[in-house]
Amino acid sequence: MFRNQYDQDVTTWSPQGRIFQIEYAMEAVKQGSAAVGLKSGEHAVLATIKRAPSDLSSYQRKIFKIDDHMGIAISGLTADGRILCRYMRNECLNHRFVYDSPMPLGRLVRQVADKAQLGTQRSWKRPYGVGLIVAGHDESGPHIFYNCPSGNYYDYKAFAMGARSQAAKTYLERQFETFAAASLDDLVKHALHALQASLQDGELTEKNCSVAVVGGDMPFTLLEDDSLAPYIAAIKEEEPAAAAGMEAEGAAAEGDAAAGEGGAAGEGEQQQEQQGGGGGDDGGEAPMEQ
Amino acid sequence: MLHRPTSHSAAIGPGPVPSLANPGPALEQQPRHAPQAPSCGSEAFCVDPQALSSSHPRQHTQYPYVTGTSVLGITFKDGVLLACDTLGAYGSTKRYKSFDRLRKVNDVCMVGASGELSDFQYIMRLLEELSDDDFCMDDGHHLKPAEVHSYLTRVLYNRRNKMDPLWNSLVVGGFHSGKPFLGTVGMIGTSYTDAHLATGFGNHLARPLMREKHHPDMSEEEAVALMHECLKVCYYRDKNSINKFQLAKVTKDGVSISEPFALETNWGFKLFQNPAANAVGTW
Numbered sequence: 001m002f003r004n005q006y007d008q009d010v011t012t013w014s015p016q017g018r019i020f021q022i023e024y025a026m027e028a029v030k031q032g033s034a035a036v037g038l039k040s041g042e043h044a045v046l047a048t049i050k051r052a053p054s055d056l057s058s059y060q061r062k063i064f065k066i067d068d069h070m071g072i073a074i075s076g077l078t079a080d081g082r083i084l085c086r087y088m089r090n091e092c093l094n095h096r097f098v099y100d101s102p103m104p105l106g107r108l109v110r111q112v113a114d115k116a117q118l119g120t121q122r123s124w125k126r127p128y129g130v131g132l133i134v135a136g137h138d139e140s141g142p143h144i145f146y147n148c149p150s151g152n153y154y155d156y157k158a159f160a161m162g163a164r165s166q167a168a169k170t171y172l173e174r175q176f177e178t179f180a181a182a183s184l185d186d187l188v189k190h191a192l193h194a195l196q197a198s199l200q201d202g203e204l205t206e207k208n209c210s211v212a213v214v215g216g217d218m219p220f221t222l223l224e225d226d227s228l229a230p231y232i233a234a235i236k237e238e239e240p241a242a243a244a245g246m247e248a249e250g251a252a253a254e255g256d257a258a259a260g261e262g263g264a265a266g267e268g269e270q271q272q273e274q275q276g277g278g279g280g281d282d283g284g285e286a287p288m289e290q
Numbered sequence: 291m292l293h294r295p296t297s298h299s300a301a302i303g304p305g306p307v308p309s310l311a312n313p314g315p316a317l318e319q320q321p322r323h324a325p326q327a328p329s330c331g332s333e334a335f336c337v338d339p340q341a342l343s344s345s346h347p348r349q350h351t352q353y354p355y356v357t358g359t360s361v362l363g364i365t366f367k368d369g370v371l372l373a374c375d376t377l378g379a380y381g382s383t384k385r386y387k388s389f390d391r392l393r394k395v396n397d398v399c400m401v402g403a404s405g406e407l408s409d410f411q412y413i414m415r416l417l418e419e420l421s422d423d424d425f426c427m428d429d430g431h432h433l434k435p436a437e438v439h440s441y442l443t444r445v446l447y448n449r450r451n452k453m454d455p456l457w458n459s460l461v462v463g464g465f466h467s468g469k470p471f472l473g474t475v476g477m478i479g480t481s482y483t484d485a486h487l488a489t490g491f492g493n494h495l496a497r498p499l500m501r502e503k504h505h506p507d508m509s510e511e512e513a514v515a516l517m518h519e520c521l522k523v524c525y526y527r528d529k530n531s532i533n534k535f536q537l538a539k540v541t542k543d544g545v546s547i548s549e550p551f552a553l554e555t556n557w558g559f560k561l562f563q564n565p566a567a568n569a570v571g572t573w
Binding site: 097098099100101104106107110139140 | 427429430431433434436437440441444
């Protein structure tokens with residue numbers, strides 16, 4: 001009756017040493033639209049593709065400000081993301097009230113990860129179905145963290161998650177060495193290029209994406225619509241020049257990536273399958289909208 | 291198996307409650323944390339469950355017993371100096387003569403206390419717990435002097451709101467990112483920062499001297515000399531002080547607290563000869 005007899009419960013191990021419910025929760029992140037985070041020596045940037053469930057609706061927000069010095073991009077279950085967002089805002093406010101200073105990013109990310117871990121070890125709970133990219137700036141400089149539904153958290157130079165994010169990752173992997181010294185404008189452009197790569201068909205417009213920037217000299221700022229338009233225009237201008245080169249490169253990159261994943265045993269195949277499934281599902285059928 | 295109540299009472303100790311000891315309502319577990327309470331450090335803000343359950347409010351914490359007198363603090367060019375004597379006075383009895391009233395919080399910060407010394411020990415326990423947490427996190431973050439100052443302000447103000455104040459005036463001294471920090475917190479949560487500070491009697495005796503002689507870019511030697519002078523004046527006029535002082539310094543190199551020392555005094559001043567002459571009606 002069941003395809004897999006070990007995936008009914010978060011507290012059940014499979015004989016191979018896996019917990020399928022956690023892996024399924026991680027798949028939920030891939031159903032959401034793509035989000036990218038990257039940092040230079042001074043700034044951190046978030047960029048997301050927004051989806052609208054129908055032509056009549058507005059685009060769903062994917063970037064949330066947590067405090068003046070940090071914000072998150074979410075992918076997966078929006079409802080879970082908003083709960084975590086509220087928790088993080090609360091913690092930051094408490095920290096400001098008690099210590100009169102902004103909360104260190106690493107500390108908050110760790111608390112969120114601890115919270116997520118509880119959902120993976122209690123029979124009456126479920127893991128969160130959302131991935132968070134946390135971008136911010138504190139005493140030790142700019143940071144990009146990724147919070148996974150499994151309760152893991154990672155410190156990144158640049159990261160992408162969500163549907164077709166492999167293309168964005170490939171772009172980031174090719175470019176990340178230039179990020180450390182990049183200016184804020186360049187960083188935003190890199191973020192948009194990465195997004196463009198994971199936007200399979202369709203144009204990147206100021207309507208369907210949003211960007212946020214934060215640094216030591218500036219509070220967390222959301223760029224949308226009119227304030228984002230100049231950046232979109234700028235990468236559109238660069239495109240014709242780069243297009244020829246990029247296309248050839250892109251094809252090669254995809255070949256590389258596929259080879260790499262194939263080498264990584266069955267897991268990689270499954271990933272690709274799932275991504276393919278995610279690509280087909282544009283509509284608003286599931287509660288899993290983002 | 292029968293459920294046996296478990297005690298976390300300091301009086302009975304941990305573990306199952308012996309059948310003879312009848313745990314009153316005070317033993318019943320209070321929810322430790324409200325849903326929105328901060329995930330650490332909230333103990334400082336909690337009401338003592340015993341204070342809620344007994345029929346009379348507890349009163350022995352409402353007035354200080356063993357007290358310390360003034361703490362002085364000044365900033366100088368590359369750091370902060372704090373100084374005070376080492377007396378823990380029981381009323382006007384000089385009961386404990388080597389009590390360290392200047393304590394290190396971490397490498398960039400220290401605290402000095404006047405007022406009830408047991409409350410100060412409790413406050414230091416709170417700060418040590420925070421420092422231990424920082425150490426355990428192992429991420430390089432530690433409390434900055436301004437954060438310690440803000441935290442203590444919150445703790446003291448919360449306790450006064452519960453009508454159970456921590457009976458202290460605290461001075462926080464620190465040095466971080468190239469800047470000295472000096473701030474004070476009163477027992478009801480009043481707080482401010484300044485280039486030079488004193489608590490209690492020192493506000494009247496030492497501050498005038500500091501206002502006259504202090505300038506922000508003074509050298510360490512000048513600052514120490516000014517501090518000695520202030521300590522001496524406080525010792526001359528404050529009967530609850532002794533001639534055994536400690537001087538603590540925070541600079542970029544960290545916190546150092548001196549061994550106790552005495553200052554040379556001279557009681558032969560003319561105005562000391564017949565103190566009653568200037569105060570008609572005394573003897």
